[in-house]
Amino acid sequence: MVGAPPHPLVxxxxxxxxxxxxxxxxxxxxxxxxxxxxxxIETERLDTTCxxxxxxxxxxxxxxxxxxPVVSTAGKVLGDRSAGTVEGSVxxxxxxxxxxxxxxxxxxxxxxxxxxxxxxxxTPAYRADxxxxxxxxxxxxxxxxxxxxxxxAYDRQLAYREALLRFLRVSVAxxxxxxxxxxVSTDPERRQWYPDIRALALxxxxxxQTKKYRPVVPVAHQLVEHLKAAPVGFYVGxxxxxxxxxxxxxxxxxPRDGETGQKLIRRSIAKLARSRLGEALWVEGQMMLGHRVxxxxxxxxxxxxxxxxxxxxxxxxxxxxxxxxxxxGAFRRSITGLKIIHGGRxx
Numbered sequence: 001m002v003g004a005p006p007h008p009l010v011x012x013x014x015x016x017x018x019x020x021x022x023x024x025x026x027x028x029x030x031x032x033x034x035x036x037x038x039x040x041i042e043t044e045r046l047d048t049t050c051x052x053x054x055x056x057x058x059x060x061x062x063x064x065x066x067x068x069p070v071v072s073t074a075g076k077v078l079g080d081r082s083a084g085t086v087e088g089s090v091x092x093x094x095x096x097x098x099x100x101x102x103x104x105x106x107x108x109x110x111x112x113x114x115x116x117x118x119x120x121x122x123t124p125a126y127r128a129d130x131x132x133x134x135x136x137x138x139x140x141x142x143x144x145x146x147x148x149x150x151x152x153a154y155d156r157q158l159a160y161r162e163a164l165l166r167f168l169r170v171s172v173a174x175x176x177x178x179x180x181x182x183x184v185s186t187d188p189e190r191r192q193w194y195p196d197i198r199a200l201a202l203x204x205x206x207x208x209q210t211k212k213y214r215p216v217v218p219v220a221h222q223l224v225e226h227l228k229a230a231p232v233g234f235y236v237g238x239x240x241x242x243x244x245x246x247x248x249x250x251x252x253x254x255p256r257d258g259e260t261g262q263k264l265i266r267r268s269i270a271k272l273a274r275s276r277l278g279e280a281l282w283v284e285g286q287m288m289l290g291h292r293v294x295x296x297x298x299x300x301x302x303x304x305x306x307x308x309x310x311x312x313x314x315x316x317x318x319x320x321x322x323x324x325x326x327x328x329g330a331f332r333r334s335i336t337g338l339k340i341i342h343g344g345r346x347x
Contacts, residue, residue, distance in 0.1 A: 006049035007106040009096075010040065015103065016096035032092035035085075039064050042291050043211075050097045050106045058093075058112045060211055062086055063263070067270045067289060069127075071279065080127050080271065083120035090114040126255045128268040130319070133172065134326030136265075139248045140165035141329050163237040164244040166226075169331060170235060171265035172323070173223040173316060175273070175288045176202050178262040180214050183207075184235045186227060195228055197304045202290075213290040216300055218313040222320045222331035269319065276315045284312040 013033050020026055039061055040046050048057075065086040094110040101109045128136070140161040145154055170181045180202045186193045191205040198221070203214035219227065227235065245262055248254070254264070266289070273285050286292035287309060323330050 004105075004107060006051055007100055009048045009050055009053060010037070010046060012050050012100035012105065013037070013093070013096045015105070016099045019099060028088075029092050029095075032085075032089040033096065035065060035089040036061070036093050038068075042286055044293060050100055051108045051111075053093070053097065054111045055113075058090055061090070063212075064291065065089065066263075067267050067291075069271045069274060071274070083115075084117065087114050087117075087120050126264065127271045128254075128264060130272070130322045131326060132252070132254075133168075133265075133268060134323050134330070135252050136168055136248060137165065137323060137327035137330035139251060140168065141327065161244055163239050164241045164248065166236045167241050167245075167262075168265065169223055169226065171262075172269055172320060173220040173331075174200060174202065174217050175266055175269050175285075175316070176214070176217075177212060177266060177290075182234070182236055185233060186230050186235060187232050193227055194300060195224070197301060198224055199300055199304050199308075200227075201300065213293060215287055215290045215293070216303065216308075217288055218304070218309050220313065220317045220320055220331075222317065222324070226331070269316070272319055273312065273315045276318070277311060281311045284309045288312045288316075 013036065017026070017030060017033065020029055023029070040048060043064065065081055066083075068081065070081055070085075090112070091114040094112065094114055097106070097108075097110040100106045141158075143154075143157050143161060167178075167181055170176065170184050171178070174181070174184075176184075183204055184192065184200065184202070185204065189205070192201045194200070198219045199216055200219050201214075201216045203209055241262075270285065270289060273288075274282055277285055283292060320331055324332060
């Protein structure tokens, strides 16, 4: 029915559930589509129409789903959401849109495909605990020293891991996506770092917001002095951390699959924080992650005068303290004399 008005996705899902109400699989289908409904609510996309759901949209949904652990009705975190569970939701959504297409509600069939079961059956939705996060920091701070290695050679090894250390700090303290961590800058012209109120705008001045919203977040006190002491420019530095991160994955035997790359830090902190915040306060976690937009206002100071995200900040600082116990110097390391070049964009 070409020329018909766009069909709301929520209507497509509702009508599909009605059509399968007598099937034995109704309970599982309802649970799978409930994940999609939660995504639409938490990311404020209830006005999504069937024709807008493409591969990019589905990739965003997958990212969100892997960042949100399974929670009981009592608010207890039960565990990580598996890749198979996520694809079950994608598969159910595809069926709902195709059902709407068959009814004539929309002229478009599903414009995406769910991954095959054998593509995700061996893929863990891995999360790092405090001990493993501490190992990552120790990898940067305390690399093994080969017999006979000179001080100069060892210093080069430490310097090589310095950008990764900074990436870990920013990722843990702000819960941000990797691309946002690379963009963190102390350059006043970018209007990101507000030291007087300990606020960090993850979206720099002049960069349009996208569907992967970058919020303004409070900065854990453990990171504040590092940002204050950093030279003007990009905090992580101009060098890529890709090779160093992959080396860390190998040495720490982290899973090497599509779900445990640099986003692992963000997802791990989200899981740790959610169990500590509880469901009543998890809205602050959603705002830290950029899943829920606090306000359209550009007045950063006004938000922070009201004690913006104080519970999420307290939990973040608690997590950092626990990491520090197992990896001394992760955040409280001396901030002077670091051999790192600043001023260029991290690739």
